[in-house]
Amino acid sequence: MKNEQAELIADTAERSALRDAARRFAANEIASQVAEYDRAERFPLEIVRQAAGLGWLGAVIEPEFGGTGLDWVSFATLIEEISRVCHVVGLALSLPSGLVGAGILEYGTEEQKRRWITPLLRGETFAGAGVTEPGSGTDVANMATTCRRDGESYVINGAKAWISMLDIGDWFITFATLDRRLGREGVCAFVVPRDAPGLTLRPYKNKLGFRPLATGDLVLDDVRVGAENRIGEEGQGYAVAMAAVETGRLSVAARAVGLGQACIDASTAYARQRRVMGQPIGRFQLVQSMITDMVLGVEAARYFVARLAACKDRGVPRPRRDASLAKLQATEAAMSAATSAVQIHGAYGVSEEYPVARYFRDAKVFQIIEGNNQLHRAMVAEYALGFRGHSHA
Ligand SMILES: Cc1cc2nc3c(=O)[nH]c(=O)nc-3n(C[C@H](O)[C@H](O)[C@H](O)COP(=O)(O)OP(=O)(O)OC[C@H]3O[C@@H](n4cnc5c(N)ncnc54)[C@H](O)[C@@H]3O)c2cc1C
Incomplete structure (x- = not known):
């Protein structure tokens, strides 16, 4: 990793404060409601409006259009922390600068940005x-x-x-x-x-x-x-769509890291307290092996997400290889972590009593959206083989 990249993805004091604030918000405002609104298929509108009040909707957008002007690495940290409790709220925070807004921000006129993006950031429109x-x-x-x-x-x-x-x-x-x-x-x-x-x-x-x-x-x-x-x-229009989809990949990857970390949180807590044959299941080495794989996958994904965000902070125009690496690693790690999390919870893993069944269902979707993972797998190989020109490393 280049030094400037290392600096960009280091946890600054501001970034730590943002992480703590996001963690508190997720614990206090989201955690007690998420299972209910997931079951009811209801969008958590009030929670997202509250987050808008904190300046977190599309927070990377420049202040002149109503954004907070946050850097991308900090934004990825915010999305991950929120997604550790609910990635749908994480998605809502990222839409104005991602899938919905990125094309308008890149190709729209000043008037279009003010008309369509600014009210989104205030939570006045969706x-x-x-x-x-x-x-x-x-x-x-x-x-x-x-x-x-x-x-x-x-x-x-x-x-x-x-x-x-x-x-x-x-x-x-x-x-x-x-x-x-x-x-x-x-x-x-x-x-x-x-x-x-x-x-x-x-x-x-x-x-x-x-x-x-x-x-x-x-x-x-x-x-x-x-x-x-x-x-x-x-x-x-195709370029507008690609600007949106490619920016959306940072968000989907950061959300998948949050979900993967949630699987680790739930599995380690459960493995410490669930006793089988006279000992906590966390003492079984085969359970430990699953936890090791979860940590490896999620931490590697966090690195790729930070690297992609750092590319965006440095103004790299189309970091497509980094986007594929981040999306692929994060969503594969999330699916693998969710599968292990359900396994570690045994029968309780398929109940609604624990959140891991929801993580499992959502992790599968991550592998399909924002470019299916077979497509990203092919792109990574094509860059390695030199079949694709620009390869940002
Ligand atoms: C919950 C949810 C929310 C969504 N929200 C939105 C949204 O808001 N806006 C929106 O526009 N779309 C949305 N989508 C759609 C999503 O973006 C598409 O499902 C995705 O792009 C894949 O397209 P497809 O389903 O038509 O799969 P297809 O393109 O038909 O692909 C099917 C399968 O074929 C394989 N495949 C395809 N292409 C390749 C390739 N090049 N190389 C190797 N294998 C390949 C993969 O295994 C892939 O999963 C959403 C989907 C879901 C499930």
Whole structure:
């Protein structure tokens, strides 16, 4: 690791204070409620508004747009600590600078940033991002949703699937193509208000994981938006989507580290007190081996997340290799830690009495979203083989 990177990811006094504040907030405001709102499939709106009051929503965003101007390493620390208790709150904190807002912050006009981002940071509005379609998830450029210019507006037709924040989103950033034959060059990005005529929102019920998020279909039937709602130029939509998805990877990785650490917390506490054959199960070396693997995986992931955040603090334009390493290591470690956590809890691991069943369900989703892990695995190898040009190490 280069020295400047080591400095950037060291725990400064401010970072320690932020970590402590996040830990207190999670313990006092989230811990007693999370099991209930997860079961009820209810978004923790009031908790997120409280966090907004502390300046934690999209906290990396510059003060001129209402953000706190935090560095990315500190932000990753904040997201991890909150996610140690509930990664859905962690997701909510990261949406304005990640999946929802990053494209607007990079390609939007000053006016668009003030109009759409600033109210998000204050917790006055909420928003989602509609990238995935029924027929194209990983292959974003292959979208079938179309747009056509009509005077001073655009008319959008198509359907997005698996879109989150359908219950409380006041608007959605979404993507459509002027002509499928143009591939990436045909894609445009738009902000579509929730009340736009022709927009239908259909949440799915009873998902395996991420239950507090209302995720589902976003159907666009002759939806008309003004040209002022287009983000970036015509044909720049794919780049807008990638800016969002790539920034989202830092958040998903930091959230997975928080979830993995939660598995360690729960498993070590349980293994100290559960007695089998006259001794705490933590005394069995095969249980210790599972705990060792959990610690190894999660601590390695924390390093990759900090390294990715440090790249962003240094202004590295597209740290895609670091993003793949962080996303892959963190979400694989989270899944492995959650599997072991359920095992260590025995039958209680599959009950709702302990949180590990929820960790297990959510960890599986982490492996699929923000670029599935097979895709990231392929990217890491392609950088190593020299099949991809830019390789930031
Ligand atoms: C709870 C939840 C919330 C979500 N929220 C949102 C949201 O808010 N907005 C949004 O736009 N989307 C959202 N998604 C969708 C998510 O981003 C997609 O599910 C994801 O991009 C994968 O797309 P897909 O499901 O169509 O899988 P596909 O692209 O069909 O891939 C299926 C499987 O094929 C394999 N595969 C695919 N590509 C490759 C490859 N290149 N190399 C090797 N193997 C490969 C992988 O195993 C992959 O899991 C959400 C999904 C879930 C589950």
